[in-house]
Amino acid sequence: MSLSQKHSGKVLVPWFNISEWKLVYNLIYSENSRDWPKALQILKIWKHRTPLLSAGVEGTLIVLEALLVNTSQLSAYESSHIFSTSLVRFLNLCAANSEKQGTFYKTAMQNELPNWLVSIRHDIAHSHKVPSLSMLEMSLKFCLEWLKEKYWGVQGDNMVDFVVEEGDSVVVEDCVFIHSHLNGGEINENNRRLMKRVSKFVGDRGEVSDVIERVDEALRNEFKVxxxxxxxxxxxxxxxxxxxxxxxxxxxxxxxxxxxxxxxxxxxxxxxxxxxxxxxxxxxxxxxxxxxxxxxxxxxxxxxxxxxxxxxxxxxxxxxxxxxxxxxxxxxxxxxxxxxxxxxxxxxxxxxxxxxxxxxxxxxxxxxxxxxxxxxxxxxxSRSSGDKIYTIDDLGIIEENLGGDTMEIQPSIQTKSRWVLIEDTSPYMNLPLGILPHQDPNINPLLTV
Known part of the structure; x- marks a missing residue:
């Protein structure tokens, strides 16, 4: 089931390593509940790091936060409502994270939740009378034990720390940085960023005079490796x-x-x-x-x-x-x-x-x-002509550069054509190409409607 995150691959988790996870586990399931506040504090830090926690951790946070409520400062009515809300949230979380969705009763049976716990949830959600405070507290403690079996125990057996391999060496970066900041072959000792990188090669008390030799030697070794x-x-x-x-x-x-x-x-x-x-x-x-x-x-x-x-x-x-x-x-x-x-x-x-x-x-x-x-x-x-945009006025210049005689192109008119050449073109003055005079909105105002 998803509570134990039974799936392959690496999972991004809010704890740094297994040791931190086991610390919380031992705090929660110690012999007494005095360690619960510390466990809850770490769980809240995990929640801050990764708001979408795994169902097992989220459920533990819900139950533990309810059990640590100071009931002595609240009325029985207020305490019972806090316990009821937490219990319903926890049970809904269990049902919502099942691999196969169905009725709550079937999902609870698949996750091995007892019938009496399902009945208490039903009473909280649908009955006019909320179960007693002692019954609600007992239910929450049962849920905490159920989490130990279904999440914390299973997860502890399957978790493995993923150790990130050592990052790439930054020797090349440091050497190039130092070379780029040399001033006539000299080191500017007032440059803090430069001296921070120089110290990697000569140490805090090393002589700056031989830094170039050490930097170059480190770079040669890096090239060989x-x-x-x-x-x-x-x-x-x-x-x-x-x-x-x-x-x-x-x-x-x-x-x-x-x-x-x-x-x-x-x-x-x-x-x-x-x-x-x-x-x-x-x-x-x-x-x-x-x-x-x-x-x-x-x-x-x-x-x-x-x-x-x-x-x-x-x-x-x-x-x-x-x-x-x-x-x-x-x-x-x-x-x-x-x-x-x-x-x-x-x-x-x-x-x-x-x-x-x-x-x-x-x-x-x-x-x-x-x-x-x-x-x-x-x-x-391949040289370009720059940003100049040529127009028809430049044709005369081109013609002069080319030299020679020019030839006038005569329009070809077909004698048996249904088209007639228009000699008076004044009606078409100031009209865009493709627009006839009767299509001009200035002449025919209906075209603007």
């Missing part, structure tokens, strides 16, 4: 959250756009660890997908494309004095698949990194030149 999850986290924290994309581009003397050197230096150490952890291919792929996704802002897509340029330039020229520099040489991005993706999914930013990608992958010079030329032509043809 769980590379796949760490890779996804790095991409989300740096790219999806725009941490590595929130900067303004700069133009050099040749007109080429670049990421500011100070901003590149800020992330150089972290990107070196990403390379060492064999996460760089996934990171670059995520940057590329970001550049071709038109839902992102133009400026962020541009910065993402320039990061691809920086990464391939750094891989191609080890220990570069300017721009991104990698400490180790790697062929991890030599991939025909990636080159194909770049050439098949063009965007306004492809030219920012195309040459670097092809040179790193050792493409022939002629192929690089042809590819750059074709992508440049693609960008020229």
């Amino acid at each position: 769980n590379r796949e999850k760490s890779s996804d986290k790095i991409c989300k924290l740096l790219i999806d959250s725009l941490r590595i994309l929130n900067t303004e581009c700069e133009e050099d003397d040749s007109g080429s756009k670049n990421i500011p050197t100070q901003f590149v230096n800020k992330w150089t150490n972290l990107l070196n660890i990403v390379l060492e952890g064999e996460i760089l291919p996934n990171f670059v792929t995520s940057l590329f997908k970001f550049t071709v996704d038109s839902t992102h802002s133009f400026s962020h897509r541009e910065v993402a494309s320039l990061w691809i340029k920086e990464i391939f330039s750094g891989l191609k020229t080890q220990n570069s004095q300017s721009g991104l520099s990698f400490r180790t040489q790697s062929d991890c991005m030599k991939s025909r698949t990636f080159v194909t993706e770049v050439l098949e999914h063009l965007s306004p930013f492809t030219l920012n990194f195309l040459q670097e990608v092809l040179e790193y992958n050792e493409a022939p010079t002629s192929f690089i030149e042809d590819s750059v030329c074709l992508v440049s032509a693609f960008n020229t043809c």
